[in-house]
Every structure is written in C-alpha cells, then in structure tokens.
Amino acid sequence: MTDSKAGPVQLKLEEIYRAESRRVLATLIRLLGDFELAEEALHEAFAAALRQWPEEGLPDNPRAWLVSTGRFKAIDRLRRQSRQDPLTEEMAQQLESDSGDPADWAEDRVGDDHLRLIFTxxxxALSMDARVALTLREVCGLTTEEIASAFLSTPATLAQRIVRAKNKIRSAGIPYQVPSRRDLPERLDGVLRVIYLVFNEGYSASTGEELTRAELSDEAIRLGRLLNQLLPDAEVQGLLALMLLNESRRLARTDSAGELVLLEDQKRELWDRNLIAEGVQLVERALRSQRFGPYSLQAAIAAVHAEAPGVEETDWQQIVGLYDVLHRLSPSPVVALNRAVAIAMRDGPQAGLDLVEDILSGGELQDYHLAHAARADLCRRLGKLADARTSYERALELARQETEVRFLRKRLSLLE
Amino acid sequence: MKYLCLVYSDEEKLHSLPDSPEDSECQAYAESVAGSGRMLAAEALEPVSSATTVRMRGGKVTITDGPFAETKEQLAGFYLLDAGNLDEALEMASGIPAARVGSVEVRPVRQLQV
Incomplete structure (x- = not known):
C-alpha cells in the first residue's frame, strides 16, 4: 500500500461515512434487532473498511459491503461472548439464519430502515428529552458531547439519557417499524414536534447567553429534508418550509452587537432569498395538497412576511386570515396572541390591545413573557406609557434568555 | 373468591438485600401454589423505567413515558395481555374502557432467570 493510493480511499471512506453511516446503522438495527449491537457492528464494519479498502479497492456497493460486514462482525462478537453466556450462541444462530439474504439490505429497503429509525x-413512549437526544445521536450522528453542549448539559447526563432510552426500547418492546397507516398521522406529528423543537432550540435558545445555536437549526433542517425525501407528506413540507423561512432571517435577527432585532426593524436585504424561494415553493405545494395542517399554515404566514418588501407593504389582511384558519385548526393561546398582534397591524393598536387583554385575563399566558411584551408594545403605541412600563417590567421578570432580557430593558429605557 | 396479590418493593434494593429472593425461589413458590391448583397467574415485571402510561380523553389517546398514575388514583383492575410489541399493547390498552377516566400503566412482564 502506498500513500498516494491510501489518501484517496481514505477520503472516499470519510465521505461514505458521512453520507451512509446512519443508513447502514438503520439497516443493522433491523437485522440485529438491537441498538447497541448495531452500533458496535457499524464501528467494526468501518474499521474493517479502513483496513481492507486501501488494499482491495472500493467495493461496488460500499453500503451493502458495510451492512454485510457489520452483520458478520456482530455474529462473531456474539459467538465470542457465547463462551461465557450460552444464550448468545442461540442469538448468533438465529441471526445467521434470519438475516442472511442480501435482498434484506437492497436499495429499496434502505429508505424504510431510515424511516423506522426516525419513528423509533x-x-x-419515550420522554421528549429522550426523543430529542436519541434522534440527534442515532439519526443525525451527533456525538453526545455535541448534543450536551447544544443543550447546555453535560456529556454524562446526555449519555445516561440515551442509554436509558435504548434500555426502554429494548425492555418495553418498542417496535422498529414505520407506524401503521392508521397511526401514521399522529406518530408523524410526534416526529415533526421533535424536529421543530431541535430547530427552535437552535433558532431561539430558551436559556443562556447566545441567541441562536445555528448547528442545531441546520441539523433540524437536514432532518426535515431527509424526512421529506422519505415521506413527502404535506405537513413535512410545511414544517421544512417553516424552518427554511425562519432560517432565512437569521442574519437579520441580530445586529452587529448581537442584540435582538424585531421583524419590523430587520434589514430585509439580509434575508436569504434562496431559502425564501425554496420555502415558498414548499408552502405552495403543501397548501395545494389540501391536506395541510398547522405547520403549513405557520409557514404560509412566514412566507407572506418573507415576500413583503417592508412592514407597511405586508399583507396583514392575509396574515390575519391565515391565523384565523390556524386558530380554528389548532386553537392555542399563543396562536391567539399572534393573531391579536396581526390584527393590531391591520386594524390599529387598540383592536390588538383589547384582544391581548382578553387573552391575558384567560390566565394561560400570564407567565409567558412575550404576552406581556406584546401588551407593553401596544400600550406604548397608544401612548399609555405607565401601562407599557408595568408590562415591560413583568415581561422582564419572566424572560430567561439573556438577549431578550437586554432587548426588553432597552425598550423599557426608551419609554423614559 | 379470587384474590389478587400485588407485590411492591423498592426496585433499587429488590435484588440486593440479604433477604432478597432469587428468581429460582420465586419460580419454586409459584410452582408449589400451582401444584395445589390455586394459581391463576403470576408474573414478575420489568422495572418501572420500562413503563408507559395510556389515557383516553375525548376520543384522543395520550401516551406518556413512565408510570404517571396520579396520587389520587387507586389500582382498580388489571389485564394481562399478549402482544407482539409495545405498539400493539398500547393499542389494546387504549381500548380498555376505564382508560377514559383513569390511566393504564403498561409494563412488560419479565422472564424469570432460572
């Protein structure tokens, strides 16, 4: 083996690792029926490739080679363990007879495996924290260190959370399958919630110093694209569009000092037109399908903003209309609050304030800082400065994100 | 009369106290009661970390991780089901009429190591 030969193969292997490792893992989990065993097998298969490919050249179908090698390595490993534990010999035999057919790792089944991994x-039956950690680790291939730093946690805590989740998958018998057609809408909604939570944690981190953690948003968008390839449902397109349209404003959301900039004050020339074009196209496709839901509607609202040259030119009538539909489809106090703010833009601050006060007296949003910030802003626009001050102060007490705190302090000081 | 005997213990200590039973002892006891013709069913359970709770409210199923019976809820009955996997078990559990007013904790049965 010469260096000139080893270099390109190694580079190719790294490329294959990035592109294929999660799909190889997904298939190995199906064949081996166990996350831990499959991860070890994946690791050993790539180690074998690193040894053999520079000598033997790239196999015709690297993924099939990796799956097949991983499977043999897993059977070997069970055989070695069987000296201590006779039960594992049974498992090894079972695996050998069950998963020997190469058709099992054919191209057309790989997409299914990837979906199985996502749904599992x-x-x-897993806690939301566990779902997020497991998805980032197993589907996205992030390390526990990366996930821990993104969620301001320790690698040990994250690793333990992932181990517990895998134990529950095994002990409770969570199946490795795409849900039945009947369960699919609800289960898909659960997957979308995980992806959107990851996106939002990257887009407007709930705590801490940094306003955004871009890698998490990128990861969520990558997941959205993958899911849209595997399962092009209207709401998958809606969520992907929503993420792309929000992401398009990332550069404009903070100024050079890292301070928060409101939508109405953003420099719209900083918005990423490519992301907007892609997002708008996806929204239109989702809405045409007539099977759209809350994500598609939120994306449609984001698209109306994205296409307006400025706040004054924004089609507030259309935005209010979309909020009306959204509120009928999935009523929530936060949607009602956003609708009230849109109505204030269409009909003036007093109309918005009446609605916001109704919502606040409903009680559910009393601890939501943005509800008080919205009231404060509407009072300010109406010249009710004392009321505005009270609400900004309440919002400040509730806000946990440093950048938001600084933003609210600044708004408060501008009242003086 | 039929009686249900529920076994409670501190999971952390169940298998590690000096007096802790071995699975073989539990198996032997079960067999001796079965021999007398008075055993209807007996199973050990997986730890509570494997539990999933199902509720049905307004025609909608909610599934949560863990044993989330509220403290004001008391044990009211049981079903021992045979299912291919957790999804099948959850589906049957959500059909239990009392899931509309209470909660159903779904916990896998543990094979005794004998």
Whole structure:
C-alpha cells in the first residue's frame, strides 16, 4: 500500500461515512434487532473498511459491503461472548439464519430502515428529552458531547439519557417499524414536534447567553429534508418550509452587537432569498395538497412576511386570515396572541390591545413573557406609557434568555 | 373468591438485600401454589423505567413515558395481555374502557432467570 493510493480511499471512506453511516446503522438495527449491537457492528464494519479498502479497492456497493460486514462482525462478537453466556450462541444462530439474504439490505429497503429509525427514536413512549437526544445521536450522528453542549448539559447526563432510552426500547418492546397507516398521522406529528423543537432550540435558545445555536437549526433542517425525501407528506413540507423561512432571517435577527432585532426593524436585504424561494415553493405545494395542517399554515404566514418588501407593504389582511384558519385548526393561546398582534397591524393598536387583554385575563399566558411584551408594545403605541412600563417590567421578570432580557430593558429605557 | 396479590418493593434494593429472593425461589413458590391448583397467574415485571402510561380523553389517546398514575388514583383492575410489541399493547390498552377516566400503566412482564 502506498500513500498516494491510501489518501484517496481514505477520503472516499470519510465521505461514505458521512453520507451512509446512519443508513447502514438503520439497516443493522433491523437485522440485529438491537441498538447497541448495531452500533458496535457499524464501528467494526468501518474499521474493517479502513483496513481492507486501501488494499482491495472500493467495493461496488460500499453500503451493502458495510451492512454485510457489520452483520458478520456482530455474529462473531456474539459467538465470542457465547463462551461465557450460552444464550448468545442461540442469538448468533438465529441471526445467521434470519438475516442472511442480501435482498434484506437492497436499495429499496434502505429508505424504510431510515424511516423506522426516525419513528423509533421519536416514539411517544419515550420522554421528549429522550426523543430529542436519541434522534440527534442515532439519526443525525451527533456525538453526545455535541448534543450536551447544544443543550447546555453535560456529556454524562446526555449519555445516561440515551442509554436509558435504548434500555426502554429494548425492555418495553418498542417496535422498529414505520407506524401503521392508521397511526401514521399522529406518530408523524410526534416526529415533526421533535424536529421543530431541535430547530427552535437552535433558532431561539430558551436559556443562556447566545441567541441562536445555528448547528442545531441546520441539523433540524437536514432532518426535515431527509424526512421529506422519505415521506413527502404535506405537513413535512410545511414544517421544512417553516424552518427554511425562519432560517432565512437569521442574519437579520441580530445586529452587529448581537442584540435582538424585531421583524419590523430587520434589514430585509439580509434575508436569504434562496431559502425564501425554496420555502415558498414548499408552502405552495403543501397548501395545494389540501391536506395541510398547522405547520403549513405557520409557514404560509412566514412566507407572506418573507415576500413583503417592508412592514407597511405586508399583507396583514392575509396574515390575519391565515391565523384565523390556524386558530380554528389548532386553537392555542399563543396562536391567539399572534393573531391579536396581526390584527393590531391591520386594524390599529387598540383592536390588538383589547384582544391581548382578553387573552391575558384567560390566565394561560400570564407567565409567558412575550404576552406581556406584546401588551407593553401596544400600550406604548397608544401612548399609555405607565401601562407599557408595568408590562415591560413583568415581561422582564419572566424572560430567561439573556438577549431578550437586554432587548426588553432597552425598550423599557426608551419609554423614559 | 379470587384474590389478587400485588407485590411492591423498592426496585433499587429488590435484588440486593440479604433477604432478597432469587428468581429460582420465586419460580419454586409459584410452582408449589400451582401444584395445589390455586394459581391463576403470576408474573414478575420489568422495572418501572420500562413503563408507559395510556389515557383516553375525548376520543384522543395520550401516551406518556413512565408510570404517571396520579396520587389520587387507586389500582382498580388489571389485564394481562399478549402482544407482539409495545405498539400493539398500547393499542389494546387504549381500548380498555376505564382508560377514559383513569390511566393504564403498561409494563412488560419479565422472564424469570432460572
């Protein structure tokens, strides 16, 4: 083996690792029936490739080679363990007879395996924290260190959370399958919630110093694209569009000092037109399908903003209309609050304030800082400065994100 | 009369106290009661970390991780089901009429190591 030969193969192997490792893992989990065993097998298969490919050249179908090698390595490993534990010999024999057919790792089944992995990691019998950690680890291939730093946690805590989740998958018998047609809408909704939570944690981190953690948003968008390839449902397109349209504003959301900039004050020339074009196209496709839901509607609202040259030119009538539909489809106090703010833009601050006060007296949003910030802003626009001050102060007490706190302090000081 | 005997213990200590039973002892006891013709069913359970709770409210099923019976809820009955996997078990559990007003904790049965 010469260096000139080893270099390109190694580079190719790294490329294959990035592109294929999660799909190889997904198939190995199906064949081996166990996350841990499959992960070890994946690791050993790539180690074998690193040894053999520079000598023997790339196999015709690297993924099939990796799956097949991983499977043999797993059977070997069980055989070695069987000296201590006779039960594992049974498992090894079972595996050998069950999964020997190469058709089992054919191209057309790989997409299914990838979907199985996603649905299993996002299973509703796991806690939300566990779903997020497991999805980022197993589907996205992030390390526990990367996930821990993104969620301001320690690698040990994250690793333990992932181990517990895998134990529950095994002990409770969570199946490795795409849900039945009947369960699919609800289970898909659960997957979308995980993806959107990851996106939002990257887009407007709930705590801490940094306003955004871009890698998490990128990861969520990658997941959205993958899911849209595997399962092009209207709401998958809606969520992907929503993420792309929000992401398009990332550069404009903070100024050079890292301070928060409101939508109405953003420099729209900083918005990423490519992401907007892609998002708008996806929204239109989702809405045409007539099977759209809350994500598609939120994306449609984001698209109306994205296409307006400025706040004054924004089609507030259409935005209010979309909020009306959204509120009928999935009523929530937060949707009602956003609708009230849109109505204030269409009909003036007093109309918005009446609605916001109704919502606040409903009680559910009393601890939501943005509800008080919205009231404060509407009062300010109406010249009710004392009321505005009270609400900004309440919002400040509730806000946990440093950048938001600084933003609210600044708004408060501008009242003086 | 039929009686249900529920076994409670501190999971952390169940298998590690000096007096802790071995699975073989539990198996032998079960067999001796079965021999007398008075055993209807007996199973050990997987730890509580494997539990999933099902509720049905307004025609909608909610599934949550863990044993989330509220403290004001008391044990009211049981079903021992045979299912291919957790999804099948959850589906049957959500059909239990009392799931509309209470909660159903679904916990896998543990094979005794004998």
């Amino acid at each position: 990691c996002c299973h509703p």
